[in-house]
Amino acid sequence: TARWTAPRAATSGNNDGDDVRTAGLARLTLSAEDKQARDWFVDTTRSLGCRVHVDQIGNIFAIRPGLRDNTINNENAGMAAAATFAGSHLDSQPSGGRFDGVLGVAAGVEMLRTLNDNQIETEGPVGVINWTNEEGAKFPISMMGSGVWSGQISLDDAWKVKSVITSTSTVKEDLERIGYLGDVPAHFDGGIRVGAHFELHIEQGPRLEKSRQKIGIVQGVQAYKWFTIVVKGREAHAGTTDMSSRVDAMQASAQLMLKVHQIAKHGCSDGKGLVTFGRLKVSPGSVNTIAGLVEMSLDMRHPTDEGLAEMEENLYRVCKTMMNATGRNKDGGPEVTLQQDFASNAIKFDERAIECVEQSALSVLGDMEEHGGLRDGGGSHQKVQKMMSGAGHDSVRTNLHCPTAMIFVPSKDGISHNPVEWTDKEDCAIGANVLLQSVLRMDKM
Amino acid sequence: TARWTAPRAATSGNNDGDDVRTAGLARLTLSAEDKQARDWFVDTTRSLGCRVHVDQIGNIFAIRPGLRDNTINNENAGMAAAATFAGSHLDSQPSGGRFDGVLGVAAGVEMLRTLNDNQIETEGPVGVINWTNEEGAKFPISMMGSGVWSGQISLDDAWKVKSVITSTSTVKEDLERIGYLGDVPAHFDGGIRVGAHFELHIEQGPRLEKSRQKIGIVQGVQAYKWFTIVVKGREAHAGTTDMSSRVDAMQASAQLMLKVHQIAKHGCSDGKGLVTFGRLKVSPGSVNTIAGLVEMSLDMRHPTDEGLAEMEENLYRVCKTMMNATGRNKDGGPEVTLQQDFASNAIKFDERAIECVEQSALSVLGDMEEHGGLRDGGGSHQKVQKMMSGAGHDSVRTNLHCPTAMIFVPSKDGISHNPVEWTDKEDCAIGANVLLQSVLRMDKM
Numbered sequence: 001t002a003r004w005t006a007p008r009a010a011t012s013g014n015n016d017g018d019d020v021r022t023a024g025l026a027r028l029t030l031s032a033e034d035k036q037a038r039d040w041f042v043d044t045t046r047s048l049g050c051r052v053h054v055d056q057i058g059n060i061f062a063i064r065p066g067l068r069d070n071t072i073n074n075e076n077a078g079m080a081a082a083a084t085f086a087g088s089h090l091d092s093q094p095s096g097g098r099f100d101g102v103l104g105v106a107a108g109v110e111m112l113r114t115l116n117d118n119q120i121e122t123e124g125p126v127g128v129i130n131w132t133n134e135e136g137a138k139f140p141i142s143m144m145g146s147g148v149w150s151g152q153i154s155l156d157d158a159w160k161v162k163s164v165i166t167s168t169s170t171v172k173e174d175l176e177r178i179g180y181l182g183d184v185p186a187h188f189d190g191g192i193r194v195g196a197h198f199e200l201h202i203e204q205g206p207r208l209e210k211s212r213q214k215i216g217i218v219q220g221v222q223a224y225k226w227f228t229i230v231v232k233g234r235e236a237h238a239g240t241t242d243m244s245s246r247v248d249a250m251q252a253s254a255q256l257m258l259k260v261h262q263i264a265k266h267g268c269s270d271g272k273g274l275v276t277f278g279r280l281k282v283s284p285g286s287v288n289t290i291a292g293l294v295e296m297s298l299d300m301r302h303p304t305d306e307g308l309a310e311m312e313e314n315l316y317r318v319c320k321t322m323m324n325a326t327g328r329n330k331d332g333g334p335e336v337t338l339q340q341d342f343a344s345n346a347i348k349f350d351e352r353a354i355e356c357v358e359q360s361a362l363s364v365l366g367d368m369e370e371h372g373g374l375r376d377g378g379g380s381h382q383k384v385q386k387m388m389s390g391a392g393h394d395s396v397r398t399n400l401h402c403p404t405a406m407i408f409v410p411s412k413d414g415i416s417h418n419p420v421e422w423t424d425k426e427d428c429a430i431g432a433n434v435l436l437q438s439v440l441r442m443d444k445m
Numbered sequence: 446t447a448r449w450t451a452p453r454a455a456t457s458g459n460n461d462g463d464d465v466r467t468a469g470l471a472r473l474t475l476s477a478e479d480k481q482a483r484d485w486f487v488d489t490t491r492s493l494g495c496r497v498h499v500d501q502i503g504n505i506f507a508i509r510p511g512l513r514d515n516t517i518n519n520e521n522a523g524m525a526a527a528a529t530f531a532g533s534h535l536d537s538q539p540s541g542g543r544f545d546g547v548l549g550v551a552a553g554v555e556m557l558r559t560l561n562d563n564q565i566e567t568e569g570p571v572g573v574i575n576w577t578n579e580e581g582a583k584f585p586i587s588m589m590g591s592g593v594w595s596g597q598i599s600l601d602d603a604w605k606v607k608s609v610i611t612s613t614s615t616v617k618e619d620l621e622r623i624g625y626l627g628d629v630p631a632h633f634d635g636g637i638r639v640g641a642h643f644e645l646h647i648e649q650g651p652r653l654e655k656s657r658q659k660i661g662i663v664q665g666v667q668a669y670k671w672f673t674i675v676v677k678g679r680e681a682h683a684g685t686t687d688m689s690s691r692v693d694a695m696q697a698s699a700q701l702m703l704k705v706h707q708i709a710k711h712g713c714s715d716g717k718g719l720v721t722f723g724r725l726k727v728s729p730g731s732v733n734t735i736a737g738l739v740e741m742s743l744d745m746r747h748p749t750d751e752g753l754a755e756m757e758e759n760l761y762r763v764c765k766t767m768m769n770a771t772g773r774n775k776d777g778g779p780e781v782t783l784q785q786d787f788a789s790n791a792i793k794f795d796e797r798a799i800e801c802v803e804q805s806a807l808s809v810l811g812d813m814e815e816h817g818g819l820r821d822g823g824g825s826h827q828k829v830q831k832m833m834s835g836a837g838h839d840s841v842r843t844n845l846h847c848p849t850a851m852i853f854v855p856s857k858d859g860i861s862h863n864p865v866e867w868t869d870k871e872d873c874a875i876g877a878n879v880l881l882q883s884v885l886r887m888d889k890m
């Protein structure tokens with residue numbers, strides 16, 4: 001079998017010269033750095049013989065023609081046969097790691113190279129996708145590009161989203177600025193057709209590493225929602241305002257955060273919720289002025305939709321209780337408002353696609369076992385784990401319209417969204433080979 | 446007696462066209478807006494016959510010659526006789542009111558005008574001071590200009606302070622940029638000599654209004670300290686990291702804030718402390734990344750130095766307890782560090798200067814009583830209140846080196862550091878007349 005050996009760096013960013021193990025990656029979506037990575041992706045896949053399409057939300061599809069179908073060479077992308085894709089994202093967190101997303105795209109590019117090098121012709125076309133704004137850090141809707149493509153977010157709504165990290169630019173303005181506002185419809189129906197979608201990704205959690213396993217066969221993804229909470233108090237002087245006559249938005253927010261935190265454990269029947277306040281802004285932000293306004297993000301997750309709904313009910317209750325708390329004075333406040341920015345239901349991946357991944361994993365690991373390449377002992381069967389994903393992925397979106405599955409590889413200490421995020425070269429290579437084989441298996445079906 | 450009638454606006458800022466009652470003022474120290482206000486101050490006082498000096502920290506001294514002394518016209522400022530000054534500040538909070546500080550400087554300018562209009566010659570020189578960065582909002586040392594002048598802060602230390610609100614500019618860079626880095630030594634000994642200092646200021650609290658009184662005769666100022674607290678956690682993925690393996694800097698900060706808040710009531714024997722967290726920054730500040738770092742400001746106050754010391758001990762204890770809390774995991778964290786940025790002891794103003802204010806207040810109010818100008822009934826004696834200041838003022842600094850006292854006028858609803866800050870015209874006028882008379886009384890001594 002064709003095998004891919006070592007990952008090549010696809011990390012343009014602000015990390016030149018730093019230690020490769022801790023430098024991480026800062027490549028916010030639609031930034032100048034993201035443009036560099038996109039240009040690399042377009043140039044590389046073109047040089048590997050692909051036709052490249054950019055859609056209206058900036059998703060990039062690189063397609064390699066298959067035997068059965070040559071309409072791929074048609075200028076009209078919509079006419080092309082549905083390809084089997086490897087897809088993920090090149091954007092990162094504000095201070096993220098070098099593997100989250102990047103691994104899946106880089107492995108997809110290596111898949112193309114391997115097919116070329118080995119002169120393998122596939123039945124149908126195969127390709128690689130770089131989805132726009134998977135992270136949702138800068139424009140707070142995660143899996144945005146794939147979400148628009150899948151029809152779950154309207155293109156207009158997505159274009160209008162404002163940055164919460166940089167200035168006040170919108171998605172559309174940034175797409176235009178970096179030259180990636182394409183003209184292909186950003187829609188599964190009328191835009192690029194995706195026949196199947198496989199995504200190699202780091203686990204971002206500790207389970208594979210803890211059990212000394214090599215490949216996670218991802219069964220599905222948990223539910224999550226994002227909110228913006230605004231707490232309104234009253235600006236006043238820190239030195240002349242009695243504690244009892246204050247409406248302190250910061251203090252009220254601290255209380256709120258601790259109460260909402262409790263919901264993770266005690267606000268859902270199985271105690272399996274997750275609650276995170278990652279972004280927070282205080283106004284006016286002066287040492288000697290009592291805060292008048294706090295705006296914060298809330299990320300809430302649960303393995304099931306029902307569990308998340310339960311948490312959400314408790315969230316509303318906590319916010320209401322805050323509003324009626326003793327701190328509220330005649331001028332009103334603290335006032336709490338809650339706005340939902342984003343929601344993603346719990347999903348299960350396609351059984352046939354999962355089957356492709358499982359067979360490919362066992363084949364790649366079996367191959368290694370034969371050649372003595374599996375350290376730590378144990379057979380190939382013991383080196384795979386069926387697991388759920390805690391994080392959202394573009395595959396959640398494609399799963400609505402085509403057979404989709406994911407491949408996880410181990411994350412050192414289970415850490416991600418952190419510059420120290422790490423996956424060993426060998427594990428990346430195993431994952432890339434499972435990706436290649438999964439795509440080829442699906443292509444044969 | 447000469448009497449001043451109505452305050453003139455000295456409010457350049459970003460508020461053109463807004464409702465004068467709610468627009469407030471955004472004139473951060475050493476900003477472009479501050480430069481405009483400084484230019485107005487220099488031009489106006491020069492046109493009123495003053496010699497104007499700018500010192501190395503940007504304090505502006507406008508001096509009107511007296512009968513006894515004409516060395517004031519000497520180019521060497523240090524040779525001039527010590528003048529009796531009215532002083533305060535033209536800088537504001539990021540979203541402050543139009544009276545805090547501005548009233549005292551504007552009333553000082555009106556004092557000069559009134560002296561000129563009435564052809565009053567004083568014994569010694571009199572003058573008006575605009576002190577640099579009284580607020581401490583942008584460069585977190587309050588009463589900075591007066592603090593350097595008084596020798597409590599070294600010029601070099603002050604120059605080096607970095608902005609916590611705008612980019613990364615320092616005090617010295619900003620002084621140079623707006624053209625107010627003067628060459629007069631910024632020191633009571635060798636720079637401009639201050640013979641006495643009177644400061645008219647809004648109360649910023651509710652007591653005068655509540656008791657329907659007109660003038661606060663300020664006896665002293667409470668103690669306060671500013672700290673920067675840094676809480677270090679570990680960045681990790683919001684969707685893949687168990688609640689129990691997180692080191693969440695935001696969550697730890699919320700806990701810390703609530704515990705430190707308790708110190709206001711329960712961390713000092715008389716429960717008269719104040720605790721405010723006004724500024725807070727979270728890193729990396731992404732919705733789906735657990736916070737790795739939180740930096741926040743803490744403002745702590747107490748009427749006495751002993752009370753503040755007690756609160757500080759409790760603060761250290763709370764921070765230590767946090768460090769040893771169960772949340773701390775093998776990688777360390779949450780790590781809490783505490784840095785003191787600023788301290789101001791409780792002070793009592795000079796008895797002679799207070800006496801000047803009291804006599805002037807009784808004279809101005811008695812005058813009004815005679816002419817039926819005191820509404821609400823009650824004699825002039827019932828319209829004054831001896832009181833302490835909760836806020837810091839430049840007078841705290843001058844008090845170390847010359848007779849100093851302050852005059853408070855009522856604040857609507859006791860609100861300050863808020864755009865709605867308000868003091869009625871009539872109350873401003875009463876205060877300005879008390880200021881004028883206090884200066885004249887001291888000049889005669």
Ligand SMILES: NC(=O)NCCC(=O)O
Pocket residue numbers: 100134135136142143390391392393682683684733
């Ligand atoms: N894989 C990943 O980090 N996705 C970001 C979306 C999420 O927050 O789960």
Ligand SMILES: NC(=O)NCCC(=O)O
Pocket residue numbers: 237238239288545579580581587588835836837838
């Ligand atoms: N007067 C006034 O608001 N001063 C600012 C310094 C303080 O925080 O007390």
